[in-house]
Amino acid sequence: MxxxxxxxxxxxxxxxxxxxxxxxxxxxxxxxxxxxxxxxxxxxxxxxxxxxxxxxxxxxxxxxxxxxxxxxxxxxxxxxxxxxxxxxxxxxxxxxxxxxxxxxxxxxxxxxxxxxxxxxxxxxGVLGMPGLTAYAALLGPAQIKEGETVLVSAASGAVGSMVGQIAKINGCRAIGIAGSEEKCRWTESEAGFDACLNRKTDDLHARLSELAADGADIFFDNTGGDIQNLVMTKHLAVNSRVILSGLITQYNLPEAPPGPNLGNLCKMRTTVFGFVVYDFEHMRERFLTDAKRWFAEGKIRFxxxxxxxxxxxxxxxxxxxxxxxxxxxxxxxxx
Amino acid sequence: MxxxxxxxxxxxxxxxxxxxxxxxxxxxxxxxxxxxxxxxxxxxxxxxxxxxxxxxxxxxxxxxxxxxxxxxxxxxxxxxxxxxxxxxxxxxxxxxxxxxxxxxxxxxxxxxxxxxxxxxxxxxGVLGMPGLTAYAALLGPAQIKEGETVLVSAASGAVGSMVGQIAKINGCRAIGIAGSEEKCRWTESEAGFDACLNRKTDDLHARLSELAADGADIFFDNTGGDIQNLVMTKHLAVNSRVILSGLITQYNLPEAPPGPNLGNLCKMRTTVFGFVVYDFEHMRERFLTDAKRWFAEGKIRFxxxxxxxxxxxxxxxxxxxxxxxxxxxxxxxxx
Incomplete structure (x- = not known):
């Protein structure tokens, strides 16, 4: 060389x-x-x-x-x-x-x-660490069950889009939150989410109240900040599970801002998991087997x-x- | 009549x-x-x-x-x-x-x-709903294990004192936080906690850093507020579990204040349980059998x-x- x-x-x-x-x-x-x-x-x-x-x-x-x-x-x-x-x-x-x-x-x-x-x-991306993050969190701690409502922030990203697609494959309803009309359109029409809300233009509280009147059974949070606060205080279902996976809204801040009041977690008997994908290496092989098959079947867009x-x-x-x-x-x- | x-x-x-x-x-x-x-x-x-x-x-x-x-x-x-x-x-x-x-x-x-x-x-009290709360949370979701450090707020109360006493019976270290010297003295000398900090006079951050340098494995929160914020952002151990049981600091407030930033939960791979004792009726019989025996053996003070x-x-x-x-x-x- x-x-x-x-x-x-x-x-x-x-x-x-x-x-x-x-x-x-x-x-x-x-x-x-x-x-x-x-x-x-x-x-x-x-x-x-x-x-x-x-x-x-x-x-x-x-x-x-x-x-x-x-x-x-x-x-x-x-x-x-x-x-x-x-x-x-x-x-x-x-x-x-x-x-x-x-x-x-x-x-x-x-x-x-x-x-x-x-x-x-x-x-x-979808077949790598971000895909494993979505897969391991949903099938591991979040214990996804058919018929549930899964809400995910940063929905058009590699992790978020896999969360929604794996939710759909598991017979769940997938609702995303993303940052532009273009991202929302792709998330709905390509990735197959049931709905995707635009955090910049939609009234998230009103739309979530319509789309998930009983709250989200699983909230997969990639962002933290206002979305985390809104969902965790007002849009969780009874016995819901929250996956804390990313906090993109605060990585740029000089210090960590306050979080949501946790009172609603008691009321809703919610379990919150601080999720680190490195703890789920044991699921990688199973993930790859499933994800490559889903990809071959045309079920995974990226x-x-x-x-x-x-x-x-x-x-x-x-x-x-x-x-x-x-x-x-x-x-x-x-x- | x-x-x-x-x-x-x-x-x-x-x-x-x-x-x-x-x-x-x-x-x-x-x-x-x-x-x-x-x-x-x-x-x-x-x-x-x-x-x-x-x-x-x-x-x-x-x-x-x-x-x-x-x-x-x-x-x-x-x-x-x-x-x-x-x-x-x-x-x-x-x-x-x-x-x-x-x-x-x-x-x-x-x-x-x-x-x-x-x-x-x-x-x-200790043999009723408050006792069942402590018992079911520690043996249920928190999955208490011998040798762990259990931290509890409102430690001299019916729930808190049982949390620490059940922790000790299970071979754990029990650290309490209470609101007066008198409460702390009782919690240490009667209820047998390893330490009890006075939230009004102790520097909680400094004392917890000494007493639980690696953080609490289980944090049983009866109070919310500043104590919740401090412990959840700075004093949790890796793979810790938090039981959200009570929020006495905010019951009197007109609206719910912000909570702790949740970033540390990711870092520590913490699981947080919104705990409602009414979901644990199935543990009542087992609790009473254990708790009455412990009482008869002199292991429970109230x-x-x-x-x-x-x-x-x-x-x-x-x-x-x-x-x-x-x-x-x-x-x-x-x-």
């Missing part, structure tokens, strides 16, 4: 509020060589995810990065040099690569990109917001954190 | 803020006669409970009372006339009698006052704040809602 360099997206400064393109800068290093027990992989498609903003604030169990660090991120990557017993050149994997062309791994937290007939990029070129990653991340993305936010880095 | 009257505590006006003695008035009616399928009971000891304040605000699934209604309340009572097939004169029961000398019941939601060697008043005379009930209720009671708040009405 002589002459070539490893391009990297570095943290320039820790963002203040919503991350801007300018909070990052491009850098480069020599292309690393794998040592015994490790492999090197070429990044193909990068995933940009809201939780990384929480990491940057030190509010995630991963530590906060420092200026100069390679920005964290998962990717689909192809092994191009290996001294690891289980990975060979040409293997396509999902790994924590960081935002760079090449990364070294010891195989920890690496999965083979097993997507069947679906595009390999879905290993970062939407991607993909740009090309590693250097587009900072702007894509900023767009995501502004809520202006539509679909799973990705960057194509190489073929 | 000719010549005698049935004295009653009536709601005079719905309280604004903390209920005052003057929000109630004494009234009387004829002593009622039981019809076929009902019995009449003479109130012996009345229970005064914080949740009744929530009822008065219409925030409970029981409807709100109107001025002139008999104030709601449970009591230990003795059947003194029966046309009910299952209850005979002399039977001692726990029932929703309201605050009055005599009440009629069709047997629904009536239990025999089964306290073994303990005083009959404990059927309203504290009562009992006055004499039906007419003392309004002042007792007001004292309870001011947080000035110490122990289970009761009114002795008859022998």
């Amino acid at each position: 002589s002459g070539q360099k490893n391009r990297q997206v570095l943290v320039k400064k820790l963002p203040d509020g919503i991350p801007l393109e300018d909070d990052f800068e491009m850098g480069e290093s020599a292309i690393p060589e794998p040592q015994d027990g490790t492999f090197r992989a070429r990044t193909l498609v990068l995933s940009l995810d809201p939780y990384v903003r929480a990491v940057m604030s030190g509010r995630h169990f991963y530590g906060a990065p420092k200026p100069g660090d390679v920005m964290r991120g998962r990717s689909v990557a192809r092994v191009d040099a290996s001294r690891h017993p289980q990975y060979r050149e040409g293997d396509v994997v999902v790994m924590e690569s960081g935002l760079q062309d090449y990364a070294i791994s010891d195989g920890d937290d690496v999965h083979r990109a097993d997507t069947g007939t679906a595009p390999v990029s879905t290993a970062l 939407k991607e917001d993909m740009t090309e070129g590693l250097e587009t990653a900072p702007a894509q991340f900023s767009k995501l954190m502004h809520g202006d993305n539509f679909g799973k936010t990705l960057v194509k880095v190489a073929e | 000719s010549g005698q009257k049935n004295r009653q505590v009536l709601v005079k006006k719905l309280p604004d803020g903390i209920p005052l003695e003057d929000d109630f008035e004494m009234g009387e009616s004829a002593i009622p006669e039981p019809q076929d399928g009902t019995f009449r009971a003479r109130t012996l000891v009345l229970s005064l409970d914080p949740y009744v304040r929530a009822v008065m605000s219409g925030r409970h699934f029981y409807g709100a009372p109107k001025p002139g209604d008999v104030m709601r309340g449970r009591s230990v009572a003795r059947v003194d006339a029966s046309r009910h097939p299952q209850y005979r004169e002399g039977d001692v029961v726990v029932m929703e009698s309201g605050l009055q000398d005599y009440a009629i019941s069709d047997g629904d939601d009536v239990h025999r006052a089964d306290t073994g060697t303990a005083p009959v008043s404990t059927a309203l 504290k009562e704040d009992m006055t004499e005379g039906l007419e003392t009930a309004p002042a007792q209720f007001s004292k309870l809602m001011h947080g000035d009671n110490f122990g289970k708040t009761l009114v002795k009405v008859a022998e």
